[in-house]
Amino acid sequence: MARRALILVEGTRSNGVLYVKAAQRLGLHPITLSVDPAQYDYLAAEGSEAIRVDTGNLDALIGECSRLRATNDIAGITGLAGDDESVSTTVGKLCRHFDLPGPDPASIEGCCDKFTQRQLLAEAGVPIPAYRVAVNATEVESFAAEIGLPVVVKPAVGSGSIGVRLCRDVDELAEHTTYLLGGKHIWRSSPRVLVEEFAQGPQYCAAIMGNEVVCISALDFGPPPHFVYLGGTYPAPLTEDEHGRIADVSLSCLRALGLGWGPTNVELRWTKRGPVVIEVNPRLGGSVQTIEAAYGIDLVTEHIKLVIGEEWNLHKRHSHIATARLLIPDRDGILDWVDGDSRAAAIPGVVEAKLYIKPKTPIVRKGDYRDYIGYVLAASPSRARTKAIVQRAVDSIHWSITPFPIEHEQSAASHVSAPAQVPSGEG
Numbered sequence: 001m002a003r004r005a006l007i008l009v010e011g012t013r014s015n016g017v018l019y020v021k022a023a024q025r026l027g028l029h030p031i032t033l034s035v036d037p038a039q040y041d042y043l044a045a046e047g048s049e050a051i052r053v054d055t056g057n058l059d060a061l062i063g064e065c066s067r068l069r070a071t072n073d074i075a076g077i078t079g080l081a082g083d084d085e086s087v088s089t090t091v092g093k094l095c096r097h098f099d100l101p102g103p104d105p106a107s108i109e110g111c112c113d114k115f116t117q118r119q120l121l122a123e124a125g126v127p128i129p130a131y132r133v134a135v136n137a138t139e140v141e142s143f144a145a146e147i148g149l150p151v152v153v154k155p156a157v158g159s160g161s162i163g164v165r166l167c168r169d170v171d172e173l174a175e176h177t178t179y180l181l182g183g184k185h186i187w188r189s190s191p192r193v194l195v196e197e198f199a200q201g202p203q204y205c206a207a208i209m210g211n212e213v214v215c216i217s218a219l220d221f222g223p224p225p226h227f228v229y230l231g232g233t234y235p236a237p238l239t240e241d242e243h244g245r246i247a248d249v250s251l252s253c254l255r256a257l258g259l260g261w262g263p264t265n266v267e268l269r270w271t272k273r274g275p276v277v278i279e280v281n282p283r284l285g286g287s288v289q290t291i292e293a294a295y296g297i298d299l300v301t302e303h304i305k306l307v308i309g310e311e312w313n314l315h316k317r318h319s320h321i322a323t324a325r326l327l328i329p330d331r332d333g334i335l336d337w338v339d340g341d342s343r344a345a346a347i348p349g350v351v352e353a354k355l356y357i358k359p360k361t362p363i364v365r366k367g368d369y370r371d372y373i374g375y376v377l378a379a380s381p382s383r384a385r386t387k388a389i390v391q392r393a394v395d396s397i398h399w400s401i402t403p404f405p406i407e408h409e410q411s412a413a414s415h416v417s418a419p420a421q422v423p424s425g426e427g
């Protein structure tokens, strides 16, 4: 009998290995298709099959999957869009081609362009920040003046907070516009920049499967002008009324965007006018392990079940308070040493403590999700206890970074302006 294969198009540093392992647990043979499989360390570490394919090219993917069908029963296909969200649309089309369960590619495409997404949400009356799309510096400047500073300026297509900045005055605005439009930012398509009202208030994220809000978390970010994701807590401390309003707005996004198949993540901020939608992503967020620690639901496994046409089970097995904390280096330079991960992992209540970096690695912070060097996840039945456990774990991890010599420091300084973000860092 042919083995049952799960095709994974591309991967991610956070969720990729979870998909590979969950597929194996479900008795499936995972096969990753990627433009560069070597970028995913877990494939070699797990000995998981990978094939080099131009995943930006639908015909190439169809060709490879057709070839694989000779020796495999393809049970399902799904995509793990890392930096390149167009993968999700291509995967939707690939599923349609092979008549396999998958999301609507047109809805995914609309969602992945932040400007189109804003337009669709605005038409449906979903609360969002004021926004404009600009193609040159003059437009950025005049739209920012129209909206009023501070504004958030970001690429119309992108993820992981790459190129997203808070511009509080005209100098920051000019500097970031030059960064985005002056050749430093890498554009996959013609440059378009969103200029948005800065929606101020605590940030939440609704994790949705199908049309069901599974849970809502509170998210933490590093200091402005960057939006470096620092972690999140499940469930968010919300009243029933606040929870209901966030859930309602999140579900209205699904209707506006034609989503509702598989996982969706809705990020919102609670502002003076209540919940305002920051972004809708048609995929699982990076918090699946935190959700599992809080509720005992493995959303990766449940997503794969949907992808292969099986029934999922979103039943919560328990209800704990789970917090994930990413460790961000406090300065640029060469990492001399780092330790304490096993000490942190041994603390009761710590689910996982990991370091992603080895000594002698140069560190140049970028001001986005790529900056994290470690991770701590803790859970307990009480909010205060979880908070204390996370703090103890973070405090157990130490490192030392020697700044670059002066000539490097000057060139590095142009990428960087974030101060220390994790109090546990050495020095």
Ligand SMILES: Nc1ncnc2c1ncn2[C@@H]1O[C@H](COP(=O)(O)OP(=O)(O)OP(=O)(O)O)[C@@H](O)[C@H]1O
Binding pocket: 129, 152, 154, 158, 159, 160, 161, 162, 164, 196, 197, 198, 199, 200, 203, 221, 227, 267, 269, 278, 279, 281
């Ligand atoms: N208009 C805004 N008002 C307030 N905060 C914003 C706004 N736009 C973006 N942000 C902040 O910047 C972060 C990243 O922005 P956004 O989600 O648009 O970018 P992204 O690159 O798609 O990130 P991700 O893939 O993590 O969702 C948001 O999570 C939010 O904290």
